[in-house]
Amino acid sequence: MAESFLEYYEGKTGLTIGIREKLFDKQTPYQRVEVFDTDAWGHLLTIDGMVMLSERDEFVYHEMISHVPLFMHPAPKRVLVIGGGDGGTVREVLKHRTVEHVDLVEIDEAVVEASKLHFPGLGVFEHPKLSVTIGDGIGYVAGLENAVDVIIVDGSDPTGPAEGLFSESFFRDCERALKPGGILVAQNESPWVPSYRPAIRAVMQILAGQFPYANLYLSFIPLYPAGMWGMALASKGGDPLDGPLAERLAEDGDFLEALRYYNPELHRGAFALPNFVRQLIEE
Template identity: 35%
Template sequence: MKTTEIREFHTPTSGIFFRAKRRVLSEKTAFQKMEVYETTSHGRVLLLDGLVQTTEKDEFFYHEMLVHPAMMAHPRPRDILIIGGGDGGALREVLRYRIRSAVLVEIDARVIEVCRRLFPGLTSSFGDERVEIVVDDGNRFIRQTDRRFDVILVDSSDPVGPSAVLHQRDFYAALKKCLRPGGIIAAQAGAPLFHLEHLRKKRIFLKKLFSFALYYLGPVPTYPGGLWCYAFLSDRVDPRKRLRKKVPKKLKYYNSDVHHGAFALPEFMRDRRRR
């Protein structure tokens, strides 16, 4: 059988490749092109509109770093909202804590359906009784709901493309209204090596919206540049202070040392403006 090669360009002339053993699925949903490949190197790989979203081998880097810094910094996270995250990975990490409820708002029902079938390691938490799945546009949901949350996780795709709105000022201003006092937002923010100017501009409005608006970093080997940026947003909680809770067991990447190390930004990302 001919092997298929998956390629993702990170610049117009460079990127990563995987040789797939087979294509498991390829379809056009109402929102995007979705493909799943079986690979030797990375297990199953999910692509949306041609971009690698998740691989079975390295998804833990991303999901642990999106979820645990906020969950560990909050003294008592009870009600959680996830915007996006239809692959289930962020939800799995959230349910490692004794929470009361988790609402996941994913725009594309097919992502959920396909991941439940093809990524069982990611979607095991969808059946948990504390979980509510809402198929809706996250940006619309947050403007209509009167529910309030302790931790909100924005598990969107990249700032360039269909998720662009989830990276803009208006979205974060509306999201802030969904937080309880003392609440925390953590959001996927993009690739420092490729979206640096975007990250600089975003930091300016985030710092106006939140008392603590900090970027933090972690590796994701299959994402562009291998280094990923997240935003931690809160009016009350400084994530660089001592953490209050025991770290969940069986994590592969995150621990409290990693937590504090992640907020140390390289020179090329330093904020030169004083607050």
């Protein structure tokens, strides 16, 4: 079998990836979950035909969505991950010694199943500090108050089951679920892609209205549309770039050398946005 995966992200602009074989294919009540073996990126997870991660590039997304908020919080003990059923975000979160408990709330059990079967490097599903809940993250967070230090929204694009993860009521519930000084991070699409821009702008406006501090940071993710991906960060404290980053790195950074993307200079550099991205989120 010599086929190609193809994801268009704007008109007929898209990314194509060589496929050796399909390893997993399940239509769930929520979405279609597929895993492919590729010619250059190892195993590839897609949902509804959109790339979620590959074995070769997943470290960028998972390191950046985890270590940026966790090193900015003065003492992250309780962490909630919404989505993230592949396990990669939790793997990174659990590297922080301060973390006492992580709740992972994934709506679609098939994502966890596909990951356990075909991405053995991602999941740490049996970790004693981890609770996995298969269920609706939106309802889960609505039931929390002053309960967690960091929330990581690791969902898919704002079509299908993840649409509610871009809504004002969801972020209001996140704000209430966070303890004082709490930090929220949510994946926030690619500023290069016109069809994403309304959602990117909306998320930033909602967060700026509900938190004292909200900003966007960027990462290079080769298999995501246009290779540029944004993550929205909001803090119940002040600007976390003025916060305890240096102390936290000294205290809890013994695993930094083994990381493949994140480092403290890059952490700050990722918040330096190109003008066209600044204009998008400040409009």
